[in-house]
Amino acid sequence: MKSKYILLVFISLIVASCTSKPIEEADIIFTNGKIYTVNDNQPWAEAVGVKDNKIILVGSSIEAKKYMGDKTEVINLHGKMMLPGFVSGHDHLISSNWMKAGVPLFDAKSKADYLKLIKEYADQNPDEPIVFGYGWNKDAYGGWPTAKDLDEAVPDRPAMIFDFTIHDMWLNTKALEAGKISKDTKDPNPGLTYWRRDANGAPEGVGVELAWLDAFIAAGAWNPSKMMKESQELLYNKAASCGLTSVINQGLITPNITNLKVYKEDMKWSFEYLDKLDKEGKLKLRTFQNYVYKNSKDDVDLLISETLALKEKYNSDRLRMHGIKVHPEGNWNSNTSLMLEPFLNTGTVGVSGIKENLLLEIHNKANDNGLDVHVHVDGSATTRYTINAIEASRKRGNTSARNVLQHYFWTHPEDHKRVVEMNIPVNTTPLFGTDWQGQTKDAYKFLGEERVNTYFMKYTSLSKDGSHNVSISADIPSSPVELLDPLFNLETAVTLQDPQNENSQAFPPTEVPLDLITGIKALTIYPAWQARMEDKIGSIEVGKYADLVILEDNIFEVGKRDLSKIKVNATMMDGKFTFKRQKGVAVNYNPQHEITIPSQIGCCEHGNHKH
Incomplete structure (x- = not known):
């Protein structure tokens, strides 16, 4: 009897274990x-x-x-x-793919190659009212291109061709006419945002550092309702396919970016559109957007008030108005970044459109209002002035601000030391420091061996002990859309080589690549911290999303x-x-x-x- 009882208990325990919740x-x-x-x-x-x-x-x-x-x-x-x-610390994924329309030109090696590719595309697409393209490089071309050159390939209608950085545009004669660009057109910011001109002052056909924005609109090339929606859909789908789940969108890219009064309407539209997708369950990326400030004539108080108004309305963990992105200069490889010492090829130090005192004002006012500031620091002088502004804001009491240095290309050794000591967060695009698109030759030619060895792309040395907050990303559209992949950026950061080129040589020669674990953190927990989301994303932990x-x-x-x-x-x-x-x-x-x-x-x- 006792054995039967024990058996029944044993069976009941088994049943209970199988049916337990x-x-x-x-x-x-x-x-x-x-x-x-x-x-x-x-x-x-x-x-x-x-x-x-x-x-x-x-x-x-x-x-x-x-x-x-x-x-x-x-x-x-x-x-x-x-x-x-994966979390992107710097991409422009809401509205930027309109800058990658038409014929890609990255494979061209000479002027003849460029013109041949453009002509073939134009001939194959006779119904396109404007011929677009992207990816030219003045070094591969053999110098700056001209409208007269482009007329050989496209004589019958406007042609607008972006360079590989998407900052400069090459126009033919009909595009200059359609864009209302003439000898009488004033340069928006001489030395920084300007039209290349001949000896008589007539525009030759290239608008440097977004000088072409108004011409793009005047020529009828801008179709916001179509271009912005198409960009967002394509880029967010691409991002999801690459493992990205969040992005700090470092500014909405539209041709109105230098006109705050008009640009604010683009910003409102972008949030309304993304909010609609979110409510429909179609938003594929957590989106933390920064408001761009590029034109020093725009009122800083208006910038802050517009940003705060959007943040009050859009402040969720999936869609948020995050902070301010300041874009004070151009690119070092077009000699339009502000340097502490002159470029070797021009003897000039470059230009900044936003002076040091204005950088300080933006940091103080933004940080006082709980907004982080991310600054495009390309040239060594801009980097120094931004570090000064961050330091001053901290002394003012804004110790919890998470202001980020974006790009971190050329940094004086003393300023690099300050970044380490102050633990200032950094984002960069590893590809931009490699021999991709001839940048190695430009670095030596424009700034010399000493600065290459001691100033250039020092982001890897910030994380030697694995503690400094460094994120890496593609910076679409300055990188081709195909290179959005975080694992592409990871390979570049841990090798200092261009993954597309099996013969690529590690560059700069004095830098040590990121270790693999730090590289993974630079794609996950570090950019999550920069987005103020490290307690919710960036690692796999109980309680996180x-x-x-x-x-x-x-x-x-x-x-x-x-x-x-x-x-x-x-x-x-x-x-x-x-x-x-x-x-x-x-x-x-x-x-x-x-x-x-x-x-x-x-x-x-x-x-x-x-x-």
Whole structure:
């Protein structure tokens, strides 16, 4: 009798264990993965559980079973790698792809190549009222191009061709006429934003550092309702396919960017449009947008008030008005950045459109109102003046401000030391420091070996101990859209080489590349901190949002020169898949029927790019 009783108890215990409720029933559980969490207290895991839009489990596959219920969707990763969703610290993804219309010119090696590609495109597209293109480089061209040159390829209608930085534009004669550009046209900011002219003062055909904006509008090239929507859809889809789940959008790119009174309407439209997508469940990236200030004639108080008004209305964890982006200068490779010492090829120090005292005013007023300031620091003088402004604002009491140096190309050694000591956060685009597009030759030619060795792209040395906050990103549209991929940027940062070029040489020669773990943090937790979201995204931890990316290969197991070839299998933002390489059908959990992430679930096609 006693043995029967024991048997009944044993059976009842088994039944109870089989029918017991989970600790907390997950909506989705990922099991059997190699999950790198970017959480130093728990770097690796096998399983992640998601309920609604939050992570409720980070642990082993055995632990995961305690969270499985009748409705739990179980996804077996079969050893594939999972990371936190990638965060971009600097891209322009809402409205910028209109600058990449028409014929791509990155493969051209000479003037003849450029004109041939443009002519072929124009002949193949006779119904396009304006011929667009992008990607020319004056070094490959053999000097600055002219309208007369472009007339040879496109004589019958306007042609507007962006350079590879998207800052300068090459126009033919009909485009100059349509844009109302003549000898009498004044340069917006001589030496910085200007038209290249012949000996008689007539425009030759190139508008430097956005001098072409008004001409673009006057020629009828700007169609905001069409171009902005198309850009957003294409770029956000591309971003999701590359594993991106969040972006600090460093300014809305429209031709009105230097006219605050008009530009503010573009900003309002962008937020209304993104808010509509968000409410419809179609927003694929957390978007934290900065308000651009580029024209020193625009009122700073108006800038602050417009930014605060948008922040009051849009301040969620998916869509937020974040802060201010100051763009005071141009690019060093067009000699329009402000340097402490002269460019060797021109004998000039460049130009800044926003003087030191104005930089200080913007930092003080923005920080006083709880807004962070991100400054385009290209030239060594601009970097110094921005560091001065950050230091002054901190002394004023704004110690919690997270002001960020964007680009960090040329930095005097003493200023670099100050950045380290003050722990000032930095964002950069690793590709812009490599031999891509002949930048190595320009660096030596324009600034000389000593400055190359001691000033250039010092971001890697900021993170030697892994503590300094450095983020890396593509800076679309200054990079081709195809190079948005975070893993492309990771490879560049840990090798200092151009992933597109198997013969690329590490540059600068005196710098040590980022280590792999720091590089991963520069794509995740560091930019999350710069967005003031480090407690909610950027690592895989219980309580954080379920922003995740699944990779085909393990970052730690492939060669560093193969990182850009790793395929993204799936991306999840806020607990929902925003990208899969292969559509699957969600089914209810069944121990004998687990959902699998197959080896062909989709891909952000990294590597093997041709531009």
